[in-house]
Amino acid sequence: MRAYTDRFILTPGPTEIPYRVRLALMKETTNPDLDPEFLEIYNNSRLMLRELLGVRKGSLYIMAGEAMLGLDAALANTIANGTKTLIVGNGVFGEGFADLVKLYGGEPVLVENCEDCWRRSADPAVIERELERHKDVEIVTLVHCDTPSGILNDLEEISKVVKSFGALLIVDAVSSIGGVPINFDSLGIDILIGGSQKALNLPAGLTILAISNDAWDRINRVSYRGFYLNLKLWREMLEEAGVFPYTMSDVLVYALHESLKLIMEEGPDNVYKRHLLARKAVWKAIEVMGLKPYPSSINYSSPTVTAFEVPRGINEAELRKMMWEKYGVMIGGSWGRLQGKVLRIGHMGVQASRIHLLIAITTLARALADLGYRLNVEEAIGALEEEFRD
Numbered sequence: 001m002r003a004y005t006d007r008f009i010l011t012p013g014p015t016e017i018p019y020r021v022r023l024a025l026m027k028e029t030t031n032p033d034l035d036p037e038f039l040e041i042y043n044n045s046r047l048m049l050r051e052l053l054g055v056r057k058g059s060l061y062i063m064a065g066e067a068m069l070g071l072d073a074a075l076a077n078t079i080a081n082g083t084k085t086l087i088v089g090n091g092v093f094g095e096g097f098a099d100l101v102k103l104y105g106g107e108p109v110l111v112e113n114c115e116d117c118w119r120r121s122a123d124p125a126v127i128e129r130e131l132e133r134h135k136d137v138e139i140v141t142l143v144h145c146d147t148p149s150g151i152l153n154d155l156e157e158i159s160k161v162v163k164s165f166g167a168l169l170i171v172d173a174v175s176s177i178g179g180v181p182i183n184f185d186s187l188g189i190d191i192l193i194g195g196s197q198k199a200l201n202l203p204a205g206l207t208i209l210a211i212s213n214d215a216w217d218r219i220n221r222v223s224y225r226g227f228y229l230n231l232k233l234w235r236e237m238l239e240e241a242g243v244f245p246y247t248m249s250d251v252l253v254y255a256l257h258e259s260l261k262l263i264m265e266e267g268p269d270n271v272y273k274r275h276l277l278a279r280k281a282v283w284k285a286i287e288v289m290g291l292k293p294y295p296s297s298i299n300y301s302s303p304t305v306t307a308f309e310v311p312r313g314i315n316e317a318e319l320r321k322m323m324w325e326k327y328g329v330m331i332g333g334s335w336g337r338l339q340g341k342v343l344r345i346g347h348m349g350v351q352a353s354r355i356h357l358l359i360a361i362t363t364l365a366r367a368l369a370d371l372g373y374r375l376n377v378e379e380a381i382g383a384l385e386e387e388f389r390d
């Protein structure tokens, strides 16, 4: 086992956890159902999230349970038998929405899931054409940053198209919240899902859910009857009675509060700029190393994660094992159809920094060289540093 002093988690979530967030995780615990101070911290965190995500009109909840809970809740409460749903499938999570829709009795129409589509942002013109063809689509699902391939979809252009057809837009922003600007109200998003273990740099365990008034109309009509995922219960119990449907994880909420304070202190615009710089620097370094980014252009690539192809002749599991065991650095492999073919460096939240990326690139280059891949380690490190120089 690696000593805690000698390891860096540079995967695209879970991530390294900043010192102040770790301190918050160690705060004295309480009974979150009864302690008024806890409710205040919870509500303050919601206010900061509303500001960060531009949620003024709708509702916003922080639920205990990792991000899949949010995805599941969004669909459980909006999909009825036969609900036709357009699935923008240019990635593992994008495509995965189709399975959830089926589970709740909906009828998915999968678009933008061809081999090449996965290497680029979804094309709003294709979505428009498909909505034209399927006039009975009631809901569109979209992933903002599809983490396994590092692709970022264009929320602004896609939401314009979806809104022009009057469909509800559900967006998985699990790995973009806190790293990429999102304006929920002005984009007309109906349900936005966030997670704690990505750019917010917490352990897994919280889901953030923003819900528009149009989404509420649908949720009331669908009237989901389960308990744990029931959004109407959150509204009734939290908004009307100031109590939670089930016991919250107080330490995770303290940590979220601290993480949001860090973002607000730095200023969200500065945070977003730092993520863009990280993306540019990592792209430059991996290209100098002779590696191939998975997205076909940097413009399609998320500011929070860089995916690149496993170089020919290298076994990715062996490379990651070497990076971890010899150098103490963990980077990500990938999932689904990308498993074994793609590697990923997370630059989410605190990872989007010169020092973290220097460690990622240095150890990646060293491990590749150890495995016989010919590359210029110094040049790769120099390219990265150059981007961070003022």
Ligand SMILES: Cc1ncc(COP(=O)(O)O)c(C=O)c1O
Pocket: 013, 066, 067, 068, 093, 143, 145, 146, 147, 148, 172, 173, 174, 175, 195, 204
């Ligand atoms: C885009 C996206 N959505 C959803 C999830 C699911 O989150 P969790 O790891 O909490 O299951 C992830 C996790 O990697 C993700 O990247």
